[in-house]
Amino acid sequence: MARIDWNKGRVEMIHGSGGRAMQQLISELFAAEFSNDYLNQGNDGAVLPQPPANSRLVMATDAHVISPLFFPGGDIGCLSVHGTVNDVAMNGAVPLYLSAAFVLEEGYPLADLKRIVQSMATAAKDAGVAIVTGDTKVVEQGKGDGVFITTTGLGYVAEGIELSGANAKPGDKILVSGFMGDHGVTILSMRESLGFESELQSDTQALHDLTAAMLEAVPTLKCLRDPTRGGLANTLNEIAHQSGVGVHLQEAQIPVKPVVASACEFLGLDPLYVANEGKLLAICPAGQAEQLLAVMRAHPKGADAAIVGEITEDPNHFVQMTTKFGGRRMVDWLNGEQLPRIC
């Protein structure tokens, strides 16, 4: 069996065939980088310990098809860990395990694949999750696009925590954990070679530690969401619909970096519709909003948190916003395509 050339080698169809070459790729790359007791069981799937008494399970999945695969602030590898860790965390759970399934395109450089896998391994370690099982498939050149990664996360949610987009009630406050739109604008700016790239960076990060701090301090928290595809606007429209309420935002309170605002203006985008990969929004009773804000601001991942609006009674489930100039406008669902393959 030939040795794998990690410098100049490329993904070949044989790496997905189930034979020795696939075993070699798995053992030298995936098993080596992700190594942990569960993955090392070496069976088709992992056996995991009984969860803590009285906890429930949380399961979430994300397919990642971002283009380009590498971008300022991250790559598809760490993104595929953060995205799913965050989905689990938004249910109020402690993320513990991930599965990872790769669809590789024939001809993709193995050196780049290795960078991606190493980035995943680092992100998983940083987030305290183990990649416990996986799968690798290879498709012919022109039938894929480099690397697609689907991760599925598993975590445990403690008794008494009941977060849902259906929990919002009129009067509740809406908070965000920081600047909106960084991720999406970074990707689009890079894709279009707009020249903003030097100042822009994706916010991709795992938020499980921020959510844990928030839940510990304010157990009356009603809903957590990470506003990814479709941004803050779509996430709030979803929640308004799920809870049967309206939303009233204060534009002046929504944190947007000046460079992101400029890039958005240039690109004809609204930062409220642009994807974030390391930010969350929270809904809590008005009485706890200031306390929650203080807890978020005390955490490094929530330093720029803000109260951005409140839940209203509205039989139409509209999301509305008081603009910086004092006017009022609708913040409707995103209707058209804004940013394809942003995550």
Place this chain on the structure above:
Amino acid sequence: MARIDWNKGRVEMIHGSGGRAMQQLISELFAAEFSNDYLNQGNDGAVLPQPPANSRLVMATDAHVISPLFFPGGDIGCLSVHGTVNDVAMNGAVPLYLSAAFVLEEGYPLADLKRIVQSMATAAKDAGVAIVTGDTKVVEQGKGDGVFITTTGLGYVAEGIELSGANAKPGDKILVSGFMGDHGVTILSMRESLGFESELQSDTQALHDLTAAMLEAVPTLKCLRDPTRGGLANTLNEIAHQSGVGVHLQEAQIPVKPVVASACEFLGLDPLYVANEGKLLAICPAGQAEQLLAVMRAHPKGADAAIVGEITEDPNHFVQMTTKFGGRRMVDWLNGEQLPRIC
């Protein structure tokens, strides 16, 4: 918002953008077909009940990139359920939940997507598993190949059941649940338009009920595996390696349908290396082999089961076979590419 044209419509980039069109596709197709209490929570992930006391969790994942998407005996939809249900079941677990992540190619007919999703829904219902959470991404035409589906399965394994490819000991018997090679030969024959298609059919099916019956009757069972990519030969080489043993097969005992044998001869394939999607191999102590065989044969999915060989002591971890003609040959790992995109 325009209505979705389920007859002539096609997947558009907008169906992956996180906006209203994506919500519409999710609610009219995925949520409608897969509907269950967990999926209907409508959050980014599902909260699932506490597993039974003293059970452990089993997590397994499979990316499905089979081409063609529809084939005699099944399609990528049911295959993506069976493949992961079987991986969970091979760990001795009861499969309960699945996540499903779709990577759709722009331009793919919505009518075909609907057939695939309906097939998944039926397969999940038949296997007693709920599709509890999911994700949908869309890539540009020429950056994917119709539909890729990654499923992740979750199940519970009862106390005392400890299956692993590392458990095999010299003297143990090796059983298979039925005819080998049906799935792979069906796909390749169809792809090459060989004309065998009318007689061939994929064996894709969920095996959780067969494994449950086997474990109930013979709790000393040591290992279960579904010989998918790379077939029986690679699976046995993996086990030999994991357990540090050798394998001795009896070719005359390995069930292969005459039409599969003919197609293999024509294609220059060895049925031992060809993928199965509805068959398993089991390893058990010699003293329980006849009892296990009887239990398997009494089950509709194991009617053609056979004892095909035994585990040997071999420091080289070779898989060897006594041929039908009384000779002896090596059954090595698959070295080359045999069948790309078989699952």
